[in-house]
Amino acid sequence: MAVPKLALDRPFTYLLDEEQGAGTGSLVAVPFHGRTVNGWVLGRGTEMPAGKLLRVRSVRSPVRFFDAAMLSLLRWVSHRYIAALATVIERSHPPRVAGEEDATSAPVAGPVTVPSLRAVAEPVEPFLLEPGVSTWQRPLPGEEGASCTAAVRACLELGRGAIVLVPEADPVPWTASAVLEEFADRSVAFLGGEPRTRYRTWLEILAGRYDVVVTTRPGVFAPVPNLGLIWVSREVHPGHREDRAPYYHVGEVAVARARIHRAACVLSSFAPSVDTVAQIHDGSVRESRPDRTTERANAPLVETTPPEGEDRSARLGALLKSVRSAALIVSRRGYGVARVCRTCGEPAACAACRGPIVVRRGIPRCGVCAASGRCANCGSEAFGVERGGTERVAEWAARVSGVPVRLSADAGPPAAPGPGTVLVGTASAVKDVGPVRLDLVAILDPDRALRRAGVHAAEQALATWMEAAAWSGPRSGGGRVLVQTRRAGHPAIQALVRWDPLPYLRSEAIRRTEAGFAPGHGVYRISGSSNLPDLLRAAGAVTVLSTTAERGTLCLVAVPPERLEGFRREVLRLAADGSVDRVEAEPQL
Structure with missing residues (x-):
């Protein structure tokens, strides 16, 4: 059934006439509990169920949306992420536009404009x-x-x-x-x-x-x-x-x-x-x-320096005065963070959700719910601001540097690094732009990035730093990477300096295992009844963290791969009896 509900995630058997021209992957209309609903043909039934079989009413599309091999993959996704097969099938192709199925000579989508980047043929292992x-x-x-x-x-x-x-x-x-x-x-x-x-x-x-x-x-x-x-x-x-x-x-x-x-x-x-x-x-x-000798020869030169106020340092200022191209990567947007209400003296917090208040383009707003920045205590919009972020760094860099400064904004065409400019942006400004060569790449606040909550925060930060650092070219080319940190010995910083991420990432794997979320284990956020934690432990979860939600209980669980099939079956049963109402796989922790 094309009904995205875990409680109905099982095949149903219908009679399909050969002259209807349907087969595996066809979209059909079938009777179901007094209604006509869409369904997907999964193949021939292997067993004849008891009772009277209903007939497929019509074939909705001449397209076969999947074959047997693709169905195997879709079923794997359904099992791995504990999602209804109907949901997986619908996500596996764009929304249907029936008029396109009848077109006999539809033109190809318009060409994408790309620069001349013809690659040199290289041998492939x-x-x-x-x-x-x-x-x-x-x-x-x-x-x-x-x-x-x-x-x-x-x-x-x-x-x-x-x-x-x-x-x-x-x-x-x-x-x-x-x-x-x-x-x-x-x-x-x-x-x-x-x-x-x-x-x-x-x-x-x-x-x-x-x-x-x-x-x-x-x-x-x-x-x-x-x-x-x-x-x-x-x-x-x-x-x-x-x-x-x-x-x-x-x-x-x-x-x-x-x-x-x-x-x-x-x-x-x-x-x-x-x-x-x-x-x-x-x-x-x-x-x-490549071998380590080749890697190191092509790696950037990385130096560290302690940070000073407002995401900058004396070393950064000196380098900016002498370079013709640079990229400055900051972990936060805007001009600064409101710390205290100037009217009542209370710590700054959003009146709507008590989240942090940030200043962007001169306007205070909540960094969580985006509401207008008003003090939760007195309603004032006047705050003492701790300056720092992309806007403040760009303002300062424009005074120090002898070349134009470009701010990578949240909206509009993305700014790209290149000669004759200083690019200022967050991790979102680090893109696949090809073999750029900059005089300087500066990671301004890696310590803040490493303190961010989240299982994947550190590995994503390191990947971003390495992609940005590559813009400076090999150490023999004259470019350099400056990392402003008070934790120069941190394994993630050393991974960047040595241009070798694996030792640090292996230690991260150990840390996650000790925390109960080992690599390779399925992680799920599941909501349901008050006794849900005990039910999920009995189903095979090795880690269960729970909290009371607005309606029932919210659990974060980890499941070893060898237990996943049985765990999924039990979750489907719990969904059918009402003990589970929502499953989210691999949440952004």
């Missing part, structure tokens, strides 16, 4: 394309586009198709641009767009019109015929995590699809995720990286 094998590849700075293009070319020479997954579409990442230009008419940019165009492109992919699909996270399900390669660019980027049910992570689904469809999967990044490091350790993911 044979095991990168081994069917069913996943590999973490660490490219040299500026070389992911060439590496990806070479792997895709080798895949096409074997007569198979490829999917290249990037975490964001605006601007088009350099790796995506390189692939799209290199393979021209054989490739397509499946990157956003209005619904009709997006669905038309998906139908063309299904029909086999393209051998190479460059796409964002929904494209991990793209129906590329005879798939041979899935390339995941910047695998740690938060854009690879789906924020709607079934809440999947692209890297994990890509590895599963490679295994199920006998394709190769490459997870590409300067610093892998902790989960990938754990898989490298247990042998389920291979490792491909």
